[in-house]
Amino acid sequence: MRKLLAAATAGLTVLTVAAPQPAAARGRPDTYVVSHDPGVLPEGIAVAPDGTMYVTSVATGAVYRGHVRQRTLRPFLPGGADGRRSAAGVHLDRRGRLFVAGWDTGTLFVHAPDGTLLARRTAPGAALNDLVVTADAVHVTDSATGTIWRAGLHGEEVGELVPWLTPAGFPAAPGFLNGIVATADGRIALVADQGTGVPGTERLWRVDLRTGTVGEVAVAGGQLGADGLLLTGDRLHGVVNFPDGHGGWSFAVNLAILDADRRTARVVRQSRPAGLAQSPTTIARDGGRLLWVNSQLNAPAPRPPFTVTEVPGLR
Known part of the structure; x- marks a missing residue:
């Protein structure tokens, strides 16, 4: 879910580069149609190792499914089913289970690969x-209260959601927690905070998942107060927004290089920008390319088709 930042970051000191089409992506569409229905407003995306793609609708709670070699997605989980009236972040675990953050329903939904509801866990008053x-x-970010919620996983069992890290545990109270990723060993999480809308309040937090200790990542060369995050080794991608210098807003993906301990980040590249009519939110990797969701959340008049496209000029 996107929050527009008021930070004056139009003059980002990063290098915008044009990336060639990766060989692994040849023969795959550069645009995917999530839905032709009005008012869908897609938000989250996950791509499985076999190329299956899942995209959520923050407006209806529907989850769409397709494949990276096919241009059109189909409804997989209908909006409103299981009380899922809204859906934001979506991720898969190693068992192929689908975890869906239910935004203002305050609910985490867990589905089997065939769509069967396995668990529904609630976080009262949260915007997951x-x-x-x-x-x-x-671990789930809560944009309403600045809390990180946690549910333990024990085999096939999904524990209850508990408020694992509250605002009091941060060096400064979060403004709008959003994207979250973890290192491959599961020991460190990086959490994007889009701030309060006041310039300079966006942050990137480093959270020790063993102790709950939080520190701020020192970010140079640009901002990482992002919506969607993607972490691969020491490379962190984040979907950011910033004033375009003409009274509007631009959206782009920033690429940062992290130090070994994940305490510093240096933004080194930025994709070509998109505008309000597109309003991209989250990202996923498909082989050698990046895909982002064109939510149209901030568009003056959202209209179908709602799409997923390749991130331009960056991989």
Whole structure:
């Protein structure tokens, strides 16, 4: 779920580069149609190792499914089913289970690969935005209260959601928690905070998932107060927004390089920008390319088709 930042970051000191089409992506569409229905407003995306793609609708709670080699997605989980009236972040675990953050429903939904509801866990008063799944837990960002919720994973069992890290545990109270990722060993999480809308309040937090200790990542060369995050080794991608210098807003993906301990980040590249009519939110990787969701959440008049496209000029 997107929050527009008021930070004056139009003059980002990063390099915008044009990336060639990766060989692995040849023969695949560069645009995917999520839905031709009005008012869908897609938000989250996950791509499985076999190329299956899942996209959520924050407006209806529907989850759409397709494949990276096919241009059109189909409804997989209908909006409103199981009380899922809204859906934001979506991720898969190693068992192929689908974890869906239910935004202002305050609910985490867990589905089997065939769509069967396996678990529904509630976080009262929360706006569950994004999530990350590790070997022993799922952690979910709450944009309404600045809390990170946690549910333990024990085999096939999904524990109850508990307020694992509250605003008091941060060096400064979060403004709008959003994207979250974890290192491959599941020991460190990076959490994007889009701030309060006041310039300079966006943050990137480093959270020790063993102790709950939080520190701020020192970010140079640009901002990482992102919506969607994607972490691959020491490379962190984040979907950011910033004033376009003409009274509007631009959206882009920033690429940052992290130090070994994940305490510093240096933004080194930025994709070509998109505008309000597109309003991209989250990202996923498909082989050698990046895909982002064109939510149209901030568009003056959202209209179908609602799509997923390749991130331009970056991989």
